[in-house]
Amino acid sequence: NLARTGSQILNSYKVTVFYSFTGTFLSLFVMSMFAFVLAQRRFPARKALTIFTFITMLFSGGLVPSYILNVRYLHLDNTIWVFLLPGLVDSFHIIILRTFIQTSIPDSLFEAAIIDGANDFSIYLKIVLPLSKAGLATIGLFGLIGRWNNWFTGMLYIDNPKLIPLQTLLQKIQRDIEFIKSNAEFSDTVAGLELLRSMPTESTRMAITIIATVPILFAYPFFQRYFIKGLTIGSIKG
Numbered sequence: 237n238l239a240r241t242g243s244q245i246l247n248s249y250k251v252t253v254f255y256s257f258t259g260t261f262l263s264l265f266v267m268s269m270f271a272f273v274l275a276q277r278r279f280p281a282r283k284a285l286t287i288f289t290f291i292t293m294l295f296s297g298g299l300v301p302s303y304i305l306n307v308r309y310l311h312l313d314n315t316i317w318v319f320l321l322p323g324l325v326d327s328f329h330i331i332i333l334r335t336f337i338q339t340s341i342p343d344s345l346f347e348a349a350i351i352d353g354a355n356d357f358s359i360y361l362k363i364v365l366p367l368s369k370a371g372l373a374t375i376g377l378f379g380l381i382g383r384w385n386n387w388f389t390g391m392l393y394i395d396n397p398k399l400i401p402l403q404t405l406l407q408k409i410q411r412d413i414e415f416i417k418s419n420a421e422f423s424d425t426v427a428g429l430e431l432l433r434s435m436p437t438e439s440t441r442m443a444i445t446i447i448a449t450v451p452i453l454f455a456y457p458f459f460q461r462y463f464i465k466g467l468t469i470g471s472i473k474g
Contacts, residue, residue: 255319
């Protein structure tokens with residue numbers, strides 16, 4: 237049964253829950269601040285930063301430069317930060333949030349807050365965040381699902397068993413099973429039999445898969461009331 241698969245699955249589950257929810261929260265905080273700045277018509281560099289953000293959405297350095305940057309220069313491999321920092325900002329989501337703020341919050345409200353003596357950070361905390369719940373919930377749901385289902389980052393950067401996320405673990409289990417099935421002679425060896433005994437059974441893997449979907453199933457009802465509103469309002473104008 238599931239309890240016999242050891243502590244690796246439970247540990248991977250904890251890692252996935254931590255970086256998925258923490259990464260989503262940090263990402264929303266950073267992107268919403270950036271989107272708020274881009275939505276301010278009084279900000280002189282607004283158009284230049286918007287163009288820069290749009291260009292980064294279309295072009296990227298690719299996998300090899302990203303790997304070199306994260307491993308050789310930032311030393312993020314085998315750390316929890318590799319799940320948090322590289323995907324902290326998404327250009328497409330910033331554009332959506334910027335458009336949402338522009339279309340749902342009138343400029344007169346910002347002007348009134350400035351006249352009352354509020355600074356930009358106070359406007360962001362007391363006006364933008366409360367009135368942008370629909371947009372934040374929509375982007376948050378996209379980000380949470382993307383992080384929860386992300387197996388490639390763990391496969392590429394993580395060797396430490398204590399930091400392997402759940403989806404990467406499931407991918408490795410499936411890969412080992414397919415390797416044994418495609419190499420029948422290996423399964424008759426001592427190493428092959430040992431590997432077979434250490435892997436979960438078919439029913440156990442199905443149970444793990446169901447458990448892996450539970451947090452997302454609970455997250456959907458929470459975001460549902462904001463989801464449609466966030467998509468429609470944010471798509472009115474570019």
